[in-house]
Every structure is written in C-alpha cells, then in structure tokens.
Amino acid sequence: MSIIYVIVKTLTLPGAVLHAFFEHLVCRSSKVIVEDERVLQFNEMLSHIDHQLIKRKGASFDICFIPFFMNLFLGFLTLCYGSTTIIYFGKYGDIFGWICLYLGIALLTNLFPQLEDVMMLKENYLVNNDKKISKVFVTPLYGIFAVGARLEAWGLTLLTSVGFAFLVPVILGWFIPALYNVLK
16 A cells, blocks of 8 residues: 555544444444554555355445445535635635635545445445346445545545635535525
C-alpha cells in the first residue's frame, strides 16, 4: 500500500473511524469473525476491520454496502450544509460550516470497501451464483465498489470528494426549485 493512502486516511480520520465502526457493526451482526479490532493501524487496514473471509452471500453484500451507504448518506448531509455555506454563499467566518465541509469530505473520502471484500462479493454473487436477478442488481454495485476501492488505494478519493463538494451547490440548485414547484 502506498504512503499516500496512509496520509489521506490520516487527514480524513473521522471518516475512516466511522467507516471502520460501521464495518465492525456489520461484521458482528453478520456473525463474521473479527480477527483484529484495532481501527488505528497506519497501514492498508486504516478505516477497515480485519475479518475472516466471507463465505455467505448476504454477509459479503452487507459488509460492502452498509458502511458505504452510511458514509455516503452522512457525508452528503454534512456536505450539503458546509458546501452551500462556504463555497456557494461565501460565509468564510462560519466555523460550523467549515466543520461540516471537512466532515463531509472526510466521510465521502472513506466510502469504499477493501478490495478483498469486493472480490468476495464478486465471487459470491457473480461467479458462483445462478440467479440472474441478483446478478442484475449486484453487477453495477460491484463496478462502483471495484473502481472506488482502486481509487481509494491511491488516495484519489480525496480529490473526488473535494470536487464533489464544489458540485453539491449546483446539484441542490437543480433540485430545490423543482421540489418547491412540486410542493406549491
């Protein structure tokens, strides 16, 4: 693993710790044995929990999807306030806006599962599965997770999160007037 990975994960430590927390909860609820519970390991396991290989299909999906979704949801919510306050309105003196901007970027930087978990998802759902309906739903998620895990390995998710922070006011600008017109 590269030193850039460790630097990016250290800079975005709140998102890394929260992702590991969600991953740990999913491992416990799915009855996957956790081998090492330490979150602050400054290696490739930073923001991930070391667990045994996943044999069950449902558990491999849960370990990849639930921490991803929770960090995405919380990161987008905090980034909405921070991004619109700081970037769009230019209120640079708003401390809470800066905190929300940082936390949103930190959460969105630490979205993706480990590459080994993504490969187990592929093995369980796409290779050793005859049900076409599950392949239809899991294939796009597998693609997103595989690309994201590779980007995260090189620390590039920090750049995508910062870029997304600049796009959030534009996205909200599209949806809020439409929502206002629908509710009116």
